[in-house]
Amino acid sequence: MQQQEKHSQSMVLGLQHLLAMYSGSILVPMMIGKALGYNTEQLTYLVSTDIFMCGLATFLQLQLNKYFGIGLPVVLGVAFQSVAPLTIIGQNHGSGAMFGALIASGIFVVLISGVFSKLAKFFPAIVTGSVITTIGLTLIPVAIGNMGGNVPDPTAGSLTLSLVTVAIILLINIFTKGFVKSISILIGLVIGTTLAAFMGLVDFAPVVKAPILHVPTPFYFGMPTFEFTSIFMMCVIAMVSMVESTGVYLALSDITNDPINETRLRNGYRAEGLAVLLGGIFNTFPYTGFSQNVGLVKMSGIKTRLPIYYAAGFLLLLGLLPKFGALAQIIPDPVIGGAMIVMFGFVSLQGMQMLACVDFANNEHNFLIAAVSIAVGVGFNNSNLFNSLPTEFSMFFKNGIVMASILAVALNAILNRKKK
Template identity: 55%
Template sequence: MNGILKNTALGIQHVLAMYAGAVIVPLIVGGAIGLNPEELTYLVAIDILMCGVATILQVMSNRFFGIGLPVVLGCTFTAVGPMIAIGGEYGVSAIYGAIIVSGIFIVLISGIFGRLVMFFPPVVTGSVVTIIGITLIPVAINNMGGGQGASDFGSVSNISLAFGTLLFIVLLYRFSTGFLKAISILLGIIAGTVAAVFMGKVDFTPVIKADFFHMVQPFYFGTPTFEWAPIFTMILVAMVSLVESTGVYFALGDIVGKKIEKEDLSKGYRAEGIAVLLGGIFNAFPYTTFSQNVGLMQMSGVKTKNIIYITGAMLITLGFIPKIAAITTIIPESVLGGAMIAMFGMVVAQGIKMLSTTVSNSQDNSMIIACSIGMGLGVTVVPDLFVALPSSFQILTSNGIVAGSVTAIVLNIIFNMIPSRKKQV
């Protein structure tokens, strides 16, 4: 009995470690594309459920899929900016059409992705992650003011809540250790929401109206549509996520003492592709490995897959309870905005960290970074730059993330993969 209670407690700890990341993505994306409270509740609930499904698909191992390591999967932050951009230009149906195709793409290339990794060295992946983080910052700033178009945008109450939440997160992150530090963003959002309740800025109606139980529904937001630009964007996101996951697989292999072979990687990629495909079908998100749970595993010293199975089961159970999902939808925009500054800033910091060694080792890489980030940020600020070009070409220039990513990939080929005349001599 003590063993069951201990395993359950460890499973809850893993749920808490990834919960903020799991719910913040649907809240940001759903709010940005204009979902109503009922739709937003469904989006949060199905995302939590699919996090559990994706985790179990990856932890189990058979001949076709699953890396068989104690890894937790959640929705990738890398997809937030692209999904918002796609939803704004093409509608919600195009988001899920693109996710479905990207999932199929991952499954198809899972066996040969090792060869494609050469096109995604740190200079490329670091540039892409940095661009994504930079393009998300305006979303955070808008939310800090109360949300785009809010009648009280920029009010003292909104600004106070936003900066109060951010300050709470920073102080908790600075002066706490271990698990408290790991969930500082989640605790900051809770503290900000409690403060907002006393300020009369929280409406509990969505929680009251939400059901205690619901069944999942494929294509909840309608039949998916397939557009070239969104598909290309989400495939890029999927490739970057696979590169990030590869690092987590090797880190976990080292922690549990398992040598990761090529076949293990292929099965891991395939499980991730199936999870992304299911995410598209059930109107959730692309999924990737969560490194915060790897850190928690190192801290706790517990490395068994059984704990992660319990975590996955808990997430699936929570996903069937809209009442719990609805609680997250009442968080004020300004509170989310304060938390987003920290989260999206960390995305930028992660990108810079990935780039730090490439800059010091190569001036050519500095040029790749400069041009790709400059192009990504420039197209984001001035999206009409390529409006006169043919629509087929605008697939590569439709948003800053795609433009910057393509620039990074092409320049990496030019500078690092095509032998120069000087090197041939």
């Protein structure tokens, strides 16, 4: 009886973990798919398979063996930092190059996992804070575009919908706490879409047309192609994700009182690399540890992996039911934009909180590292400065996250070398 109660409690907690990460997991494929002009059927496949792969990636990371898996209650979701680079690659070289770059970067992560576990000193708060701040700031213009419905002359209805969505999310964050607060983005999307339905702005055709069941298909969008600049760009993004995941691993290790060493870090990176590799094969995206789920582990006080196993199972099940994936498509752009503006604001603030822990008073070089990497990352992002360069170079320099990452690591290694 006690065992049954334990499983029932873990099942409910697993559902909470799913809800906490669900909005992030559906927004990223929607953003990339729409930017690349995918049709309704392709978007349904993309979102459904992405949900399925989140479950599979989480399952891989939950393992505790000598080959892969961090063995902590971590949930993996789509990496936000992949949005801009994958969009650029897809627009310039096609879907094949996008997924080919993911396959190559997944193999790269597996190969460097052992070395990377020894390199934490090269990614202090000044580097990670600068990069995560840049990720949020470079994605905010995408949110603004969606708030206006991605049209040249936004209507009053579009702006009203987006602002109401923002207001709902803010009110939930102000007047609630705990689990309800952690799913404020999801609640905002649901209420905003419901309001849009009353305004006649919701098209249910994608849900009606979606099949009842599907199985993720390797190379659904065609065979991968391997373009050097795209691969290099995604390898940089993969390392950014590894740095972000390190923070999640260390936080969960502290919460659960389960110490991790270099070997477990290596196995955690390996599991993440396998997840990215599988994402490329099944034509979805790279995955990283979701920090919002760390808060749920702390809040619930349940420090075992069992609830996360249930969350992974729920994700795998939902990923096989395309009608759930198609639900993401009925959310109007203004509602998505309203949710994005808050979400990416949170991402930016998370980076700023990291920077707040940096010693600026006694180390003036940290000012230079943060100032230059963030300024270049935000300023170069989608800039027309490099339009005259060959496509391979312009798409690299126009990616603010990649530029900020390279600059932050390089400047820190040069300017703070004596500190090390």
